[in-house]
Amino acid sequence: MSGYSSTSIDIAEVRRSADLVAVARSLGVDLRQDGAEFVGCCPLHSEKTPSFTIFQGRTDGVWRWKCFGCDEGGDVIDLVEKVQGIGTGEAIRFLAGDRPAGPNVRREALPPPADPYAGIxxxxxxxxxxxxxxxxxxxxxxxxxxxxxxxxxxxxxxxxxxxxxxxxxxxxxxxxxxxxxxxxxxxxxxxxxxxxMPFPRPRALYGLDRLGLKGQVLVVEGEKCADALWLLRGRPVVSWAGGTHGATHADWSALAGRDVIVWPDADRPGYETAARVADLLAGIAQRVRFLDPMKRARTGEGEALADGEPYTLAHWLSGFWPAAGFDVADAVDDDWSKAEVVSLMGDCVTGDLPDWQDGPSGPQGDGGEGENEADDTSPDEVWHRDQEEARDAPSGGILSLPGASRVSAMPKVHEIEHGSEVFVAQAFARSLKALFHDRVVHAENGFWIFDETAWARLPDRALRLGVHQFDAALVNGKTPLKLTKRSVDGILAEVGTILSVPGFFDDPTVACNVESATISITRDGAVVTKTHDPDDRFRFTLPTRFELDTPMNPPEGSMLNRLLQGSFRDDADASAKIDLVGEILGAAAFGLATRLKQPKAFVFLGESASNGKSTIASLLSSLLPEGAVSSIAPAHFEDERRVVGLVGRAANVADEISAAAISGETFKAAITGDTVSGRDLYRSAITFKPRALHAFTTNVLPKFSGYLDRGLQRRLMVLRFERTIPASEVIPDIAEQIATNELDLLLGFAIAGARRLIMRGEYTVPASSVEALKSWILLDPVAAWFEERVQLSPTEPAGGWMRASDLFKDFRTWAIDNGHSERFLPPVTSFGARLKAMPGVDTKHTRRGSIVMGIVLTEGGQARPNLDW
Known part of the structure; x- marks a missing residue:
């Protein structure tokens, strides 16, 4: 560099004359201009998002640098010292063209730059x-x-x-x-x-509001990854601000006592950052583990994908090398399903993260050409080759895939002994049984496999793709088998016959299935956990874990507590209503709804606005997993193509209810769990036993054109929502927040409700529910007339028992006088049958006509004489 004296070097002159931008670039920093500043990745640590800035001081004009990731900074001399690892004298000689510094060189402290954020x-x-x-x-x-x-x-x-x-x-x-x-x-x-504006340190984690009170937490690098994984799984996941090195400034105390899994980006900086995060969590988290996304590539052949080719789970399992920095957001962009992401996570969790190893395309692993070129084998061919070599391996390969993918990725069949549909069906059925260790059945018009914690239905597409593997197979080494849509349909129909187990799901275990265990409750109320068992016949798993210290009553201040207390505040029977809500949740989660002596359907009645009934009803969807809750209105229960939607559901929640619909026989059968017939579109009819708990929301109880018979009265319970919740108390999306942050509390609340049901054998009945049902019954004109105009009489009056026709005349006059529409009144024949169904009433045919025994008409509480005009 020019401009320095030949013998002695003045530091101030070096500082003024040296071009900091040029020096940084000579040290390998890739800078780009951003207004009056220059930014790039810091040369002192690994990072992908630039946090290194060069700027000119506003007061003294000196050019300085600052890294907002590692918090280092200074002038041009400081940069050379830190990057080169040398002292001040050597740094000056580096800047001065390697000339020695004079004997009196003295390093003067550089005044710190003015804080640009002061006073903000x-x-x-x-x-x-x-x-x-x-x-x-x-x-x-x-x-x-x-x-x-x-x-x-x-x-x-x-x-x-x-x-x-x-x-x-x-x-x-x-x-x-x-x-x-x-x-x-x-x-x-x-x-x-x-x-x-940099966030104050220590910086709050991203996703802190979704963290919840307990349970496992995933840590990923970047907000996009955190959102992608949370939307995919709905489980606690956090990240931090400030890029790769910003983890140092994050407030990790929020993860105190938690079980943490760190998912690094698939590159060297990502692995180094994951190790740094683990160091920061030491002494804070209960346990720290890692996901090793390079596990398969490290032990595989190290092949790289072509540029732009989506990276799939099949690629990962086959050892293909991902693009640099591959993360969960990239997996979602490449259309990975939730099951595929979970499969990867389950396969590569480890207690110790291996050191990073460069891939076939060099340190960046960017998919370029390496020393060993990949052959022309396609991913599918790699799959099939691997399966033919190690079909019976206990783990890895096709057996590591989620259920549907295992079927669609079955190896090609090259030769078969016979080409009949029955023979192919037998071969395919054997393959399915081998693939799923005999845990595959055909029931309720579907193929089901036991998938770790519960039975899951195999999609039709996967099954058809599995059968496709027989196409073009040589029959006895000669003629290729030709499959058509019709023949595939025939083969699958025969596979269904071979694997059929009628009534397989009719009697599942009374228990609650969660990710960590199966929860059951003994008759004396003890809560017991056990491992998952296919014989329990569960078809869903609640997406949470259970700990024995999980609170059974929502803690004060929790979202769940605020919702329950706010919905029923000032109600005389608020405590009973809250208990009933817990029992409703428990009945759905434990499969108790149709197992009680008196099964119930619930009508959530809220006649005012903003009363909380819909939010309370949505707690069923918050607690239960996707696919476990249907929404079929009673009006559709008589439609066999709609009612089949109750198959395998734990709850049915709808906001439409009519008197005619709930009087139907199918509705009654659905409540009690009696056999119901239904039909999937384009499929044969099936019979099944519904297990769903039914909850319907309404603003007005419907009037009956007929009557609410006593059997139906026993099957219905009205839960009244009498309070209008003030706008100041309304918490937007509170049910979603509970599902995200307090699912363990919601589970505990449901367990407490199920415990009461199992110990008592019946639901809590709030006093207001009794009155609401009575008022609803009186909407039936015959019941209302009977209540007001009739008195039971154990002895026959002096004038004899009244004729049914005379009682009908009195009923008709009373009903019209009280505002009932004449066209909705029952005819005399139906009226007689209604009377006979009333308690204490009997009828008898005489020469005078049909007489009604056991009752007399009243007027002002006094028995009227039987006048025969």
Missing amino acids: EILPPPAELVAGRRVDLYNPKRSKNGAITPAAAYPYKSADGSVFGYVLRHDLPDGGKETPMVCWVRLPDGRECWAR
Whole structure:
């Protein structure tokens, strides 16, 4: 460098004259200009998102550098010292063209730069930042405004759920990106605005509001990954702000006592960051483990995919090398299903994360050409080759796939002894039984396999793809087998016959199936757990774990407690109503709904607005997994193509109820679990025993044109919602928040409800429910007339028992006088049958006609004489 004296070097002159940007680039920093600054990846640590900035001091004009990831910074001399690992004298000689420093070289302390964030106050945001919407941002380092249109906006929240800032993803024209932290602030001059503002340290984790109180937590790198995994699994997952090195500044205390699994990005910086996170969690988390996404590639042949080719689970299991940085967000972008992601996670969890090993395309593993070129074998051919070599392996390969994928990825059949549909069906059935260790059956018009914790239905598409593997197989080594749609249908029909187990799901175990265990309750109320068992015949698993110390009563301050207390506050029987809600949840989760002596369907009645009935009803969907809750209105129960939707459901929740529908025989059978007939579209009819608990929401109880018979009265319970919840108490999406953050509390509440049901054998009946059902019965004009105009009489009156026709005349006059529509009144024949069904009433045919014994008409509480005009 020029401009220095030949013998003695002045440090101030070096500092002024050296081109910091040029020096940084000579040290390997790839810089790009961003306004008056230069940004790039820090040379002091591994990172993928640039956090290294070069800027000019506003007061002294000296160029400085700062890394917001590792928090290092200084002037040009500091940069050379830290990157080269040398002292001040050597750094000066490096900058001065290797000339020695003079004997009196003295390093003067550089005044610290002015803090550009001093005096700026972070405030609660007045509005939400949204992806795709332009936002004006003040930059304190430049003291001027700018604007960006973020491709994504990730809200960071405090423990109380309030948003305090955002990380924005801003895609740059050159293909790069920046991810600034942004807060709503008050500047020293009093102005309020959005600004680029580092979050206060220690920084709250991303996903803190979804963390819940207990259970396993996944840690991933990047907000996009956290959102992708949470949307896919609905389980606690967190990340942090500030890129690769920002983990150092995160507040990991939120994970105290938790079981943590760290999922690194599939590259060297990702693995190094995961190891750093584990160090930071030491002494905080109960246990820290890792996912090793490179497990298969490390032990496989190290093949790389072609550019742009989606990376699938089949590629991963076959040892193909993913693109650099492959993560769960990339898996979702490549259309991985939830089951496929769970399969990967289950296969590669480890207590110790191996050191990173470079792939076939060098340190970045970017899919380029390596020393050993991959052959032309397709992923499917690799699959089939592997299966033919190790079909019976206890783990790995096809057996590591989720159920549906195992079937569709079955190896090609090259030769078969006979080509009849029955023979192919027998061969395919044997393959299914071998694939799933004999845990495969055909029941209720579907093929079912036991998949780790519960029975799952195999999709038709997977089954048909499995049969396709027989196409073109040589029959006796000669003629190729030709399959058509019709023949595939015939083969699957015969496979169903071979694997058929009628009534397989008719009597499942009374218990609750969760991810960690099966929970049962003894007659004396003891809660017992056991391992999952296919003989329990469960068809769903609650997406949570159970611990014996799980609270059975929602703790004060929890979302669940606030919902329950707020819905029934000031009700005289509030405690009984809350107990009943817990029992409803417990009956659905434990399969008790149709097993009680008096099964019930529940009508949630809320005549005012904002009464909480729909939110309470939605707790069933919050507790139970996807596919376990149907929404079939009673009006559709007589439709065989609709009622079949109750197959395998734990609950049925609908917001439509009519008097005619709930009087139907199918509705009664569905409540009690009696056999019901239904038919899937384009399939044969089936009979099944429904097990769902039924809950219907309504603003008004329907009137009956006929009557509410006593059998139906026993099967219905009305739960009244009498309070209008003030707007100040309303918590938006509270049921979703409970499902996300308090699923363990909801499970505990349901277990307590199921425990009461099992010990007592019946539901809690709130006093208001008794009155509501009585009022509903009186909407039936015959019942209302009987209540008001009739008195039981054990002895025959002096004038003899009344004729049914005379009683009908009195009923008709009374009904019309009391506002009942004449066209909805029952005819005399139905009226007589209704009377006979009343308690204490009998009829008899005489020469005078049909007489009614056991009752007399009253007027003002006094018996009327029987006048025969």
